[in-house]
Amino acid sequence: MTEHDEQFMRRAIALAQEGIDAGAGGPFGAVIVLGSEIVGEGYNQVTSTNDPTAHAEIVAIRNACRKLNSFQLDGGVLYTSCEPCPMCLGAVYWARPSRVFYAATREDAAKIGFDDEFIYEEIEKNFEHRQMKLVNLLRDEGLTVFENWENKPDKTKY
């Protein structure tokens, strides 16, 4: 942990406050740093943009990737004002920065009314115990498309 880490985290927390002040969405901010430069920022914009996926981390990842013209953030660091929810943690794994710093925890988020902890609990359950019903349908036809992907010679893997 360095002084720079604290500086970037304070920027993420300031973004969370900016989002509150702008009425953009929930109280969450995030920055992506590559080397010692901020390459992407964001605050939660769920309610103002009618986009349930517009969490701070997702917004920051998308902005950073757009700036870098890359779908990967190798060597990048995410600073987020709150522990990522499962959606955002999933996005982190797909974007592949090298590490994540977070300030408030999922339990802190639950205390102010956000579902992060509930969703973590749900995702870890077997299908039959989840509140969300997930039903398998036409698997064979889905697999046919996977075969077509496997046989495509010029695909970009990720």
Added chain:
Amino acid sequence: MTEHDEQFMRRAIALAQEGIDAGAGGPFGAVIVLGSEIVGEGYNQVTSTNDPTAHAEIVAIRNACRKLNSFQLDGGVLYTSCEPCPMCLGAVYWARPSRVFYAATREDAAKIGFDDEFIYEEIEKNFEHRQMKLVNLLRDEGLTVFENWENKPDKTKY
């Protein structure tokens, strides 16, 4: 399960094939249905748009919410050509459709080289056992912003 469910799933699978043919990204498609109408569609666009979050389900959810002017999909149904990854399943919980149909499974996706199963395993681990390093930093300052949110009188909850 009805004939309509199969019809909508076939549309999701057809979108996956469209995405392959367009060179848009991985072989995944999704539709959101409300009542008996498709209100959002999408296929994976990760590599073509440099957006690691542009999975089929996320694209379809964003399109449906934009069309409905809502950050919630109450009563909606998601049909996806493959079991949602943790990012997309998290997005489903935030968008709150009533159920999800999927064709191929996370294990099927793993077999053609996608990380879904790996990310599920990671998310269920305690922090110290994850490959991704998550480090707590400046929690107190993060909590201050949460208090400001709590004290904001005109906030939109979600």
